[in-house]
Amino acid sequence: MVGYVAALRFFYVKTLKRRDMKEDLPYPHSAKHKRRLPTILSVEEVASLIDSASNLFHYAILLTLYSAGLRRSELCRMKVSDIDSGRMMIRVERGKGGVDREVPLSQKLLTTLREYWRWMRPKTYLFPGMENGWRADKPINHKVVWEAVQQAKGKAGITKQVTPHTLRHCFATHLLDAGADLRTIQVLMGHKDIEATTRYLHVSTKRLQAAANPLEQISVSGPERLKRSRRLRKPE
Numbered sequence: 001m002v003g004y005v006a007a008l009r010f011f012y013v014k015t016l017k018r019r020d021m022k023e024d025l026p027y028p029h030s031a032k033h034k035r036r037l038p039t040i041l042s043v044e045e046v047a048s049l050i051d052s053a054s055n056l057f058h059y060a061i062l063l064t065l066y067s068a069g070l071r072r073s074e075l076c077r078m079k080v081s082d083i084d085s086g087r088m089m090i091r092v093e094r095g096k097g098g099v100d101r102e103v104p105l106s107q108k109l110l111t112t113l114r115e116y117w118r119w120m121r122p123k124t125y126l127f128p129g130m131e132n133g134w135r136a137d138k139p140i141n142h143k144v145v146w147e148a149v150q151q152a153k154g155k156a157g158i159t160k161q162v163t164p165h166t167l168r169h170c171f172a173t174h175l176l177d178a179g180a181d182l183r184t185i186q187v188l189m190g191h192k193d194i195e196a197t198t199r200y201l202h203v204s205t206k207r208l209q210a211a212a213n214p215l216e217q218i219s220v221s222g223p224e225r226l227k228r229s230r231r232l233r234k235p236e
Contacts, residue, residue, distance in 0.1 A: 003227070014126035037199070038169040039160050046170050052155035058148035060116040061127060065145075065164055067109040068092070069189055070145070072164040076139045078126045080117070092190065101190045172200045206216055 014030040041049065046066060053059035065075055068090050088105045113126075120135075122128050127140040145164050153162045168189075175185050186197040 011062050034172055039162065039166055040173050041158070041160065041162065041166065043159075043174060045156075046160060046167070046174075048156040049149075049152050049158060049167075052152040053148065054151050054155075054179075056116055056119060057127075058152065060112055061145055061148050062167065063109055063112055064126075066167040066171055067106045068103045069168050071168060072142055074165075075127065075145060076142055080123055080126050083113060083126065091186060099190060099192070101187065103188050169200075172197070176200050 015121070050059065050062045050066065053062050061075065064070065064078070065072075071094065072077070074092050074094075077094065078090075081106065082093065084091065085105065088107075088110070089102045090105050092101050092103065094100065100184050120128070123137045125137065125139050127144075128135050129138045129144075130136060131138065131139045132182060149167075172185050172189055175188070176182075184196060184198050185200065186194050188198060191197050
């Protein structure tokens with residue numbers, strides 16, 4: 001199975017130049033490919049990252065990635081019609097596995113997108129790409145999303161490894177920290193299996209800190225009664 005996935009990744013990324021497919025073709029779990037815990041930014045770090053956007057275009061991209069917990073490929077394909085201000089929902093079409101889903105539309109995001117729309121005037125795609133140096137009615141190139149994140153990261157002085165997908169991880173973890181249940185987060189993230197969602201239990205600081213440490217439940221005398229060694233270091 002690992003070989004099949006590697007071949008597909010090579011075909012899409014190297015042959016077809018579809019680097020965005022890397023997010024949708026992860027390596028299957030095996031002894032050699034254990035899933036590492038994702039990098040998580042604090043709420044303050046996310047705010048600093050977004051506020052460090054180079055321009056309104058990048059700002060709207062970062063805000064949408066985080067607010068809706070989107071994959072980079074989902075953001076690139078997002079259409080103006082996917083923003084339903086009447087119902088305050090965002091429609092995410094053709095997510096991973098071809099499954100559609102909806103996520104709540106933040107009022108703060110809606111305010112920014114309205115200001116962005118008045119300036120950019122996108123037609124079909126919310127974040128239009130470029131053609132011959134001019135804005136065109138086609139999906140944005142995934143590289144632009146990557147650059148928006150990297151430029152903001154550098155300006156914010158964040159040293160952690162940050163990618164567009166990091167904001168998706170932060171979305172889920174911060175929801176968990178705020179008290180959302182795993183089933184709700186699974187639906188919002190578009191996870192087919194709840195196991196993909198439970199990984200965020202391992203990176204939720206509030207959940208981990210809320211767990212009672214067994215040491216606190218036992219009675220020990222403390223270090224005060226213990227003798228100190230007279231010889232603190234080896235003689236030179």
